[in-house]
Amino acid sequence: MAGHSKFKNIMHRKGAQDKKRSAMFSKLSREITVAARGGTPDPDMNPRLRAAVLAARAQSMPKDNIERAISKASMGDGEDYEEIRYEGFGPGGVSLIIEALSDNRNRTATNVRTIVSKNGGNLGASGSVSHGFDRLGLITYPAKAGDADKVFEAALEAGAEDVESDEDEHRIWTAQDALHEVAKALEPGLGQAESAKLAWRPQTEVSVDAAAATQLLKLIDALEDDDDVQTVWGNYDVPDEVAERIG
Numbered sequence: 425m426a427g428h429s430k431f432k433n434i435m436h437r438k439g440a441q442d443k444k445r446s447a448m449f450s451k452l453s454r455e456i457t458v459a460a461r462g463g464t465p466d467p468d469m470n471p472r473l474r475a476a477v478l479a480a481r482a483q484s485m486p487k488d489n490i491e492r493a494i495s496k497a498s499m500g501d502g503e504d505y506e507e508i509r510y511e512g513f514g515p516g517g518v519s520l521i522i523e524a525l526s527d528n529r530n531r532t533a534t535n536v537r538t539i540v541s542k543n544g545g546n547l548g549a550s551g552s553v554s555h556g557f558d559r560l561g562l563i564t565y566p567a568k569a570g571d572a573d574k575v576f577e578a579a580l581e582a583g584a585e586d587v588e589s590d591e592d593e594h595r596i597w598t599a600q601d602a603l604h605e606v607a608k609a610l611e612p613g614l615g616q617a618e619s620a621k622l623a624w625r626p627q628t629e630v631s632v633d634a635a636a637a638t639q640l641l642k643l644i645d646a647l648e649d650d651d652d653v654q655t656v657w658g659n660y661d662v663p664d665e666v667a668e669r670i671g
Contacts (some may be wrong), residue, residue, distance in 0.1 A: 451654055452480040453493040454509045454525045458505050460497035471604035482618050504553035505531040510536050511554055514643050514658065516636030519553035520545065521624045522647060522658040532652040539609070539650065543643035554624070557658060559605025562623035563596040569614050570594075582609035593618070598624065626659030635670050637662050639669070 459473040466473040473494070480490050503569075506529060510522040515560040526532035537547055561585075564667045569575060572589035579596045582605050588599040598606045600622060634642060640660060647653045662670075 444577055447649075447651065448483060448499070449480075449489060450486050450651065451525075452476070452485050452491065454485060455654060456480060456490060456493040457497045457503075457599065458507065458525055460494045465494050465498040474604065475607075478617065479619050479621065490542040494580045508532060509554075510547055511550060512545055513538055513541070513553070514540070514545040515639040516630060516632040516660070516662075518630050518632065518636075518640060518660040519556055519626070521554060521557065522653060523655045523657075524650075524652045525654055526652040532650075535650050535652065539646045540643065543646055544639045545643055553659075556628065557626050557657070558598050560623055561582050561598035561600055561606065561620070561623050562576075562622045562625070563598065563607050563610065564618045565594040565596070565601070565614055566618060567592055567594065575614065577604075578610055578613045582606045622656040628658075630665070631652050631660035631661050631663060634666050637666055638670050 435641065455476045456473065459470060459476045462472060464471040467477050491652070500645050505525040505527055507522045507528060510533075512520050512522070512587055514520050522536060522540075555647075565575065567589075572587075572594070573627050575589060575594045575596070576587045583602055584596045584598050588595040588597075596606070596610070597616070603620060603622065607617055610617065617633055618642055637660075640658075644656050644658070
């Protein structure tokens, strides 16, 4: 999946790094709030909250912001967010799963549908594409955490199911219910992960050409710019030569 990973890096350069810091922190705060409300406000006892806090720290979110989001949730303050999943298709026949946290379902549905349709895609019914993905745990480490062999051995020992390594990062896949056990088991040898979360892994990938990749990039960037959208997953694969051409 090297081309896929490289395309994600292009997206981060063109999209995520251009976003306002406050918008990114707002999305992180939403996830922390929802995670804390769904269980105990103690990250050590709440796997989803621990993952949300890890993600916030990885983005250099101030400790005060993290603690404030947890405190608000435990006191029942702030907005009540609903988890919503949209499924559909993007340019080149790519399948997309869009995860959102919203306090206004109608607004979010309208915005997501408009963004997708304006950028060469269309939304489908619930379940229209998710059957082509596996729901798994995903733990990521930067390349500097160790070479591929070291990370593979550590992941195998920790109980992971698969490992993908390239020049940028290591992606460690786990069973859905083993995510946090594996993440904890990896820490002594590899340190704290960059992220640990539930993910949608495509069973097969669709290779896209430069034209489709460029349009797909615009679509995903537009979705990620929406305040309610948390994550966009897809089954696209962009060959290295195409990624370099559009980069």
